[in-house]
Amino acid sequence: MQTVAAVDKLVIAGVELRSRLFLGTGKYPDDASMLTALEASGCELVTVALRRLDLDDPKKKTILDVIDWKRYRILPNTAGCRTADEAIRIARLARSMGLSDWVKLEVIPDPRYLFPDPEETLIAARILVDEGFKVLPYINADPVLARKLQEIGTVTVMPLGSPIGSGQGLQTLEQIRIIIDEASVPVVVDAGIGAPSDAALAMELGADAVLVNSAVALARDPGLMAEAIKGGVEAGRKAYIAGRMPRRGHASASSPTEGISRPN
Amino acid sequence: MQTVAAVDKLVIAGVELRSRLFLGTGKYPDDASMLTALEASGCELVTVALRRLDLDDPKKKTILDVIDWKRYRILPNTAGCRTADEAIRIARLARSMGLSDWVKLEVIPDPRYLFPDPEETLIAARILVDEGFKVLPYINADPVLARKLQEIGTVTVMPLGSPIGSGQGLQTLEQIRIIIDEASVPVVVDAGIGAPSDAALAMELGADAVLVNSAVALARDPGLMAEAIKGGVEAGRKAYIAGRMPRRGHASASSPTEGISRPN
Amino acid sequence: MQTVAAVDKLVIAGVELRSRLFLGTGKYPDDASMLTALEASGCELVTVALRRLDLDDPKKKTILDVIDWKRYRILPNTAGCRTADEAIRIARLARSMGLSDWVKLEVIPDPRYLFPDPEETLIAARILVDEGFKVLPYINADPVLARKLQEIGTVTVMPLGSPIGSGQGLQTLEQIRIIIDEASVPVVVDAGIGAPSDAALAMELGADAVLVNSAVALARDPGLMAEAIKGGVEAGRKAYIAGRMPRRGHASASSPTEGISRPN
């Protein structure tokens, strides 16, 4: 809706983003399907990771060569870091490339469920915010942790719905509801979204955006799924603005209950 | 998506419908908001009820005067009928108006939860199908009942997600999943849908369409909610075609787990 | 609790039963584990099926020989019947053995999910009630169907929680809640119960009893699981009588909020 779109902007760290769907770039079958998905998703913010250059094939194309960065905004993550120190180092390396001072802060000691470490995340966030980074922290759905991070000055909080890559949807729904209720910075639901209904539900709760990767990359048709999730995000946001009907314990007829004609 | 839209048609009783969202016309604040919602929903099939002419104000505009029926297909319902006999009579009266031989069959003895009567619905369906009606029966989410109705020759089955007007979403999800799994006619999820996430979820399960009324009519902004639910339906359908990722009990990293650079 | 037990009787068809747990006798690893489970469950009502005598081994012990029927009340079922006619015939054969005029009415055309046929169940119930049977019908969780059966004169209604032997628990919780809310005969939740928490939940909702088979027979230790589910049923019933606390959206401190001592 023009009118809605016109007034309903997502602004993070003073930057207005054209889409409330952020897309990850991992795990696609190939570059072509990733590019199709990026295009179809309508997203602006795109996450990437830092890894060692492969000395055996240093000239190999990187994601920087593949994606047209005039059309997308890069968000480096600290995936793979297990401590605050490791994450701070990777954030600094990423910034030194001169592409962005934003960082998706992930401090993940746990290889099985990939849950983040709340204490190390706070330590890293304090230092990175002091150094002028725009920090988007990936966290478990802990309302107190979320509040402390926004007090530190992170530009978003990004609570998980369920484990990364699990596609289980919003297992943490009630706590995400509370985080949104109390947040003064944009809340981005990250991890666990497996289908448009999950994305729509997050937006209906009042989330400001969602970050998706596996649900698109691992779909049978990533491009079409990217479009589907884009639709779910937009639908959920519109519903949030439109104000949903209250839930009722009983039924309420949709057709008039007077003037019914019955056999004489 | 052109390509998808091109191949993905909904056909009921040999009629190709341009939208998988069916809209009810009850309970809107006023005609204007109803017309805005119809327009925004992109729907083709629109349900109406039959009621006695008000002899004290016989000239009062009816829904036939208000809606541009060149753009919408009318689906009379038998709302208010408590028995097969009452429903059959209303279906015949509706058809005698020459607008349609389709009928949304509702046989509802229960005023509190508005659940349909499976036995009377079967009785009415047999007779109406024999008389050449295209019958779209509203039923509880009972897979055996659904199978019997399609064997009788109804052109859809329309299981409920939760009580009419309750906005509780898909309380009957598991049984709807089974109905879809076994159906040979289009499955339309009717009643209970309260938000786009509910509509998207129904479509992701493989439902062919959804019928919505209260969620739109009772939203703070019916027009915007109609657009939102339209988006949810389309997103869910696309996801169904795109093939969602499998749910996993564990996590699976979105960033590569090799080549991680750590402090020396 | 003496006091509670004293006032809280389950009476079906004028017969007072000493336990709200009914146990099935199918699928146990062996007779010994079945007998241990029956003993541990504290149940009185026990379901059995009718099958053809094996002419190649006519003297083989039957369940009538194995179980001490002075301690248990037999409830023959019509499992395996796909139509009203088949079920009526089996009910009559069962009664002709002179053991009971009670019958668990199952009319199940669907081999995959084993859901009952509502129409055939109504037909059979009408005839069997006329013939003086005490009918305990197994039904999908359809409140209108439940009401019609009790109007016909069945002595209970037995809605399913989820498919027989699936152990999925109360997928139909909301509709079971409504059936209980409207019932004038005992409501027995049958099928789907997989653990004590499921049984307790059914009883907390106000169910009068639960019927369990697979959860006990397929447990690693059937005897201990029978005892566990007995405990769940009793706990849930006590909670129903004790009146549970209301659910709240917010928190409410358990410790006093005044008189807190803080560092000066």
Place this chain on the structure above:
Amino acid sequence: MQTVAAVDKLVIAGVELRSRLFLGTGKYPDDASMLTALEASGCELVTVALRRLDLDDPKKKTILDVIDWKRYRILPNTAGCRTADEAIRIARLARSMGLSDWVKLEVIPDPRYLFPDPEETLIAARILVDEGFKVLPYINADPVLARKLQEIGTVTVMPLGSPIGSGQGLQTLEQIRIIIDEASVPVVVDAGIGAPSDAALAMELGADAVLVNSAVALARDPGLMAEAIKGGVEAGRKAYIAGRMPRRGHASASSPTEGISRPN
């Protein structure tokens, strides 16, 4: 079951406890109902809070006078503390009374949902463990936080099911499942349990114990509810040991599918 009870001991900090249900002593209508509930619950470990002596009525009976501490083990909590410093001070004051060196560590800055602060909880836990306290920390259901606390040397972890006093049950079920899966110290589900089914479910997941207060204190009949929740805890524990049946997507008949007799 004797045999089970005999082998299935709960041991915390080297102390064997006779019950897996821990009970809080707040919010009862009166002392009599609290004492009845304690008795009926069969619990051994009982939580209490520290508050300022009321100088206007210093002789007023305290909980120390009311409860027979020969029969119960006292567990002081730090409820009301918002920071590590406040909690450490209260823990020390409690220990100086010479009743116990155990402490239920609660650091709760959030008055609305009473969620604990993960960082301050870690800080307090490190110091209290160093000082020889047996620390039982109340935490949000964060598996990484739980692991760090047990590495620090807390004698349990106590993840919440839902907000204190909300009675919403196990909203955090999936994360509690993971905490249990990874724990090397007893896992006590604390907060949110509203009925026996919640307690049974926690135990079926493999929790070692549950801590309940509001569900008992706010029930219409606290004594009977205490007995009910005791039953739920024991039933859930037995089911965990008995090994529940697997959940299945389809049905599986409880009666034999061969030898069915049908009309000729």
Place this chain on the structure above:
Amino acid sequence: MIGLQVNGKLIELDGPILLTDYLDKLGITPRGVAVEHNGMIIERDAYPTTTLHDGDVVEIVRMVGGG
């Protein structure tokens, strides 16, 4: 004078009247309604030949918003 029951109400008319004329009197077009006459549904093309007599029972229904 004749008396009819229309939509549950007693209506008095000067005498027997064609259904088409009665609908005219009400100021409505046949297009928007369906009519049951003494328990029988009247197809639209039979309106001009259907006469309402004393004691007849008539139901006239129209479409309204519904779900």
Place this chain on the structure above:
Amino acid sequence: MIGLQVNGKLIELDGPILLTDYLDKLGITPRGVAVEHNGMIIERDAYPTTTLHDGDVVEIVRMVGGG
């Protein structure tokens, strides 16, 4: 020689036989079974007076474990 269909199987017997005697032959007590003879259920007290003839169809059922 006569032939019966019992529980779907063809059985040969020397000649007509009382139901009670046939059950004896099988070595089972009437108490544990129910019998349908040519589509009619036979009450237990009628076993001694029920004769099985050539071509009869008999169903003999018993109780088994079930849910």
Place this chain on the structure above:
Amino acid sequence: MIGLQVNGKLIELDGPILLTDYLDKLGITPRGVAVEHNGMIIERDAYPTTTLHDGDVVEIVRMVGGG
């Protein structure tokens, strides 16, 4: 006359007093309370040798029902 702050309230006493005597004055047994004196927790065996002076800050806490 001396003034103490006890549990946040200003208390006047005739003069310095032993903690044990002050608890006696309040009519409570040491067993049921814990005491912080000028920010330091006082172990029970130190009560008899702890004197409260003018301006001291004292916290006396007890156990209450809690979850």
Place this chain on the structure above:
Amino acid sequence: MIGLQVNGKLIELDGPILLTDYLDKLGITPRGVAVEHNGMIIERDAYPTTTLHDGDVVEIVRMVGGG
């Protein structure tokens, strides 16, 4: 001959070399990488003035697809 540790591997070079020249040798443009030299991050404008010596530890990282 000098030896460096680059991305965890031992690399032999003829002698000390400027970082820019080493990247040239690898055939990559500075634009696509970030470099840590003996634990210090090197800003791009310092590449031409940074010399890699025997025993130095170098990490060269690049962007890859990630979530």
